[in-house]
Amino acid sequence: MTAPSIPEAVPAGPGLAASAPAKPVSAAFGMRPALREGRPVARQAGMRLLPLQAFIWGSRAMPPQPRTRTDHTLIWVTEGRVQLDFPRDHFVLRAGDLRHIPAGTAFAAIPSAGARGHVTLISVALAAGAQPPLPERGLGAHVGTHAAQLEATLHELAVETANPDPGALSCLMNLLSLRLGQLMPDRPPETTDEVAPDLPLIERFLALAEQQLGSARSVAELASDLGSTTGTLDQACLAARGKRAVELIHDLQLERAADLLRHSNRPTMRIAAELGYSSHAHFIRSFVAATGRTPDAFRAQAC
Incomplete structure (x- = not known):
C-alpha cells in the first residue's frame, strides 16, 4: 500500500510498507540481527522480523481500513505509538505494549512518526506446533520486566530463520509462546x-x-x-x-x-x-x- 502520510516509507507489496528491501541476516559468529533499527530480516522458514517503523498494514484507503493477514502478527512497541484498528474496535499501543493478532484477523496498523519497536510475522504452519499454543483470540499485554528475555528470544529466532533447522525453530517457537504467556495481560x-x-x-x-x-x-x-x-x-x-x-x-x-x-x-x-x-x-x-x-x-x- 502507499503511505503518503509517512513519506519515508517505500511500498514493499500490497498492504506492507518497508523502509528498505529485505536482506538476509548475517549468521556469522558474534553477530546479532538488528531488530531496533534498519531493514526487515529473515523471510525464510515461515517467519519475518521487521522494525516497527517499516510496517504499515491495511487497505489502500487513507486512513487504511482493516485488511486480513494470513500470518500471525506480533506487534511490540518500544517507543512512540501505533494506531491499531479492527472492524469494531480501535486501540492505541504505547511504549511497552504488545499485541498478538491471530492469522485471518482483519486489522489496520499505522505507526506514528518516531515510533520504534518490533513486528514478528509468523506463518500458520510454523505456529501450528507451538506448545503451549499461541492464543487463539489474540493477546494484549504489557512487556514490563520481561523485555530483555523477549528480545533475546526474538534475536535467536532471527538468527535461526536465517539458516533454519526445523527442530530448533520448533523449540524456539515453544519458548516464544511460553514467554508470551508470562506477560501481564492488558485490562479491558x-x-x-x-x-x-x-x-x-x-x-x-x-x-x-x-x-x-x-x-x-x-x-x-x-x-x-x-x-x-x-x-x-x-x-x-x-x-x-x-x-x-x-x-x-x-x-x-x-x-x-x-x-x-x-x-x-x-x-x-x-x-x-x-x-x-x-x-x-x-x-x-x-x-x-x-x-x-x-x-x-x-x-x-x-x-
Whole structure:
C-alpha cells in the first residue's frame, strides 16, 4: 500500500510498507540481527522480523481500513505509538505494549512518526506446533520486566530463520509462546473499576520466587516473607497475570528448565532437583504437559 502520510516509507507489496528491501541476516559468529533499527530480516522458514517503523498494514484507503493477514502478527512497541484498528474496535499501543493478532484477523496498523519497536510475522504452519499454543483470540499485554528475555528470544529466532533447522525453530517457537504467556495481560476498559493489581507485590513475589526456585518453599511461606497472605497474593496474581501464585511459580520453573536444557549439559534429574520438583517423574510430566515434548526430546532438537 502507499503511505503518503509517512513519506519515508517505500511500498514493499500490497498492504506492507518497508523502509528498505529485505536482506538476509548475517549468521556469522558474534553477530546479532538488528531488530531496533534498519531493514526487515529473515523471510525464510515461515517467519519475518521487521522494525516497527517499516510496517504499515491495511487497505489502500487513507486512513487504511482493516485488511486480513494470513500470518500471525506480533506487534511490540518500544517507543512512540501505533494506531491499531479492527472492524469494531480501535486501540492505541504505547511504549511497552504488545499485541498478538491471530492469522485471518482483519486489522489496520499505522505507526506514528518516531515510533520504534518490533513486528514478528509468523506463518500458520510454523505456529501450528507451538506448545503451549499461541492464543487463539489474540493477546494484549504489557512487556514490563520481561523485555530483555523477549528480545533475546526474538534475536535467536532471527538468527535461526536465517539458516533454519526445523527442530530448533520448533523449540524456539515453544519458548516464544511460553514467554508470551508470562506477560501481564492488558485490562479491558470495562474492568477498570475493579481493584487494581498490586504491581509492587507482584514484582517482589516474582523476584523472590525466582531467587528461591528449588527451595520447595510454599506459597504461604513466600507470602509471609513479603508481609502478605496467601489470599492477598493470589488475588494480586490473578488481577495482574490471570494466574494464581502457584501457577506463576510453575511457569518460572518451566522457563528456567527450558533455558537449562538449551544452554547446559546438566542431567535432567539434576535439573528437576535444582528447580524444586518433587521427583524426576514429576518434572517430566510437567514439562510434557507444557511443551508437548519430554525434556530429553526438547534438548535433542538443538535449541
